[in-house]
Amino acid sequence: MSDKEKIRGHIRGQYAKAARREVTSCCSGECGCNGTAADVAAVSKKLGYSEQDFFDAPYESNMGLGCGNPIAIALLKEGETVLDLGSGGGFDCFIARKKVGETGRIIGVDMTPDMLTLARKNAENSGYKNVEFRLGEIEHLPVADGSVDVIISNCVINLSLDKAQVFSETYRVLKKGGRLSISDVVAVAEIPEEFRKDFGMISGCMGGAEHIDKLKKMLSLAGFIDIKVTLKDNSGDIIASWAPDTSIENYVASAVIEARKPACCCCGGKC
Secondary structure, three states: OOHHHHHHHHHHHHHHHOOOOOOOOOOOOOOOOOOOOHHHHHHHHHHHHOHHHOOOOOHHHHHOOOOOOHHHHOOOOOOOEEEEEEOOOOHHHHHHHHOOOOOHHHHHHOHHHHHHHHHHHHHHHHOOOOOOEEEEEEOEEOOOOEEEEEEEEEEEEHOOOOOHHHHHHHHHHEEEEEEEEEEEEEOOOOOOOHHHHHHHHHHHHOOOOOOOHHHHHHHHEEEEEEEEEOOOOOOHHHHHOOOOOOHHHOEEEEEEEEOOOOOOOOOOOOO
């Protein structure tokens, strides 16, 4: 088995345990995947979610995971089709569902069967008909070309071992003029090798982070325009709580990544 497959297997295993509430770490390890409702709510608020967001999604879908709130910057509109990369228990999908209304559509993709089972159960129990969850890897999206208006993601792309391929796939499935609105962990300095090789740091959304400049270049090469990366004001507090006494917050940060597919692909979006 290659090193990449070992890492991917470890990540999948950790998130399967998170879906079953068996671990106390992975992105947002401060609260723990088996934390109390108060713990989860406190962490979610720190990440940028509102009280109303908690009411707009099934309780079981919010495990306190993530590094931000992609819905807050997505500016979703009635009737749009939204794709969530690494949808987990479906928390962001269910919040997005209310924004796009009954005429909109939400697709969640996750590589972990346990997460998919949890998300589908949440959707079924809530009677949601316009939310669906598909098994797949974000490097190979089970989504048709040019079929999505908006792509959201919360602290997932840093886990990918081929981020350039992820951006190529997101560009493929977006409609012309479609947009990315992503919360993720990015590198702001060279991450020490011991963190890069630590499976816990990788599955915890820190060890696999890519530098901002490289991410921008990947997005540009994929074809995106209007690329913008903005660090969260409370990033240091968020990251430091995940791995206390490691100083990892000096190397990575929670950020919002925004980009757009040109409305006219033949002229770089100028027409």
